[in-house]
Amino acid sequence: MESALDKTDLKIIELLRNNARYSFADLGRKISLSPSAVRERVQRLEDEGIIRKYKTLFDREKLGYGLEAIVMLKLFSGKLQAFMTAVDQFPEIMECYRVTGPQNIHMKVVLKDQRHLQNFIDRLIIYGDTTTHLILSDLVENEHIEKPLSG
Amino acid sequence: MESALDKTDLKIIELLRNNARYSFADLGRKISLSPSAVRERVQRLEDEGIIRKYKTLFDREKLGYGLEAIVMLKLFSGKLQAFMTAVDQFPEIMECYRVTGPQNIHMKVVLKDQRHLQNFIDRLIIYGDTTTHLILSDLVENEHIEKPLSG
DNA sequence: TTTGAAATCCATGAACA
DNA sequence: TGTTCATGGATTTCAAA
Numbered sequence A, B: 001m002e003s004a005l006d007k008t009d010l011k012i013i014e015l016l017r018n019n020a021r022y023s024f025a026d027l028g029r030k031i032s033l034s035p036s037a038v039r040e041r042v043q044r045l046e047d048e049g050i051i052r053k054y055k056t057l058f059d060r061e062k063l064g065y066g067l068e069a070i071v072m073l074k075l076f077s078g079k080l081q082a083f084m085t086a087v088d089q090f091p092e093i094m095e096c097y098r099v100t101g102p103q104n105i106h107m108k109v110v111l112k113d114q115r116h117l118q119n120f121i122d123r124l125i126i127y128g129d130t131t132t133h134l135i136l137s138d139l140v141e142n143e144h145i146e147k148p149l150s151g
Numbered sequence C: 001t002t003t004g005a006a007a008t009c010c011a012t013g014a015a016c017a
Numbered sequence D: 001t002g003t004t005c006a007t008g009g010a011t012t013t014c015a016a017a
Helices: A007-018 A024-031 A035-047 A080-089 A114-124 B007-018 B024-031 B035-047 B080-089 B114-124
Strands: A051-058 A067-075 A093-099 A105-111 A128-138 B051-058 B067-075 B093-099 B105-111 B128-138
Touching: A007 A024, A007 A035, A007 B051, A024 A035, A035 A051, A051 B007, A067 A080, A067 A114, A067 B093, A080 A093, A093 B067, A105 A114, A114 A128, B007 B024, B007 B035, B024 B035, B035 B051, B067 B080, B067 B114, B080 B093, B105 B114, B114 B128
Parallel strands: none
Antiparallel strands: A051 B051, A067 A105, A067 A128, A093 A105, A093 B128, A128 B093, B067 B105, B067 B128, B093 B105
8 A cells, every 4th residue: 555656647647637537448548558457546546545536516606606705714712623523514615724824714615695605704703703805716727628538 | 508407407416526437327326317318418517518627636645745735916016917827837726716805816736845835936926925824634625535436 | 467358337329209 | 308229338357467
């Protein structure tokens, strides 16, 4: 376990990074390896925890969640544990990090509208003081979708 | 185009969200629909841009990128355009948002070590003033991996 | 670690309700 | 939109190298 990654592993990682739906046969064609061998390697990457998850990204606006925001939280003394266990109860929280600095929690949240944001902030207030920055645009994840299984 | 999502679409979305590698047959079994019908719906969701991308998430520490940080940038006047076109040149930037507030850019970056962080900050300084918060832990995306194609 | 063979399962597209 | 069905591929398992 925890063996080093060779070049073949890195090639598989790069391919799967931007299209989690490549088949083992697809990957094998691209890196000149049999489907069985690819499967063996992908399973090893999963078992060692190097591959964490296969996620689908959606257009949140089209799903009715038109508002995204970065919310920073300065936790009240002694509230960290309570907040950590409560995080899962907030479906709005897409990402949540404990960070260095006075605002010790940073999260990315997705909301339907401003009313929803207000409600969300109200539910956070028992844990700490919030600072909110609305997201105006996404400067990185703008790649067009790649069709699965297509060359 | 742009037709409303029904309950079946939402079920497919929920399933794909946390396992992008489900086959059409898998999805069909879970929601009692034929593989062809599932395929039809997934393709529609892709064509309408509701499904944006299938991504694989990796354990960055195990890939040799042990340092993650939130970096906020207060752009110098007139530097927005230059920064927007330069963003793609920074492989360290995993996410990057233009936000409201005095720090008008928020990004999540991934780095090998502190030396790398210093180098990264140095390369940003021509665009604006940076504020850096090291990520200590991830409070949300800690789900265990789901094996592809397994019930 | 990889290949290749065999059995099983899936994707795809056409015909049709 | 949906099902069924034919067929060409893909997955899976395992023996062998």
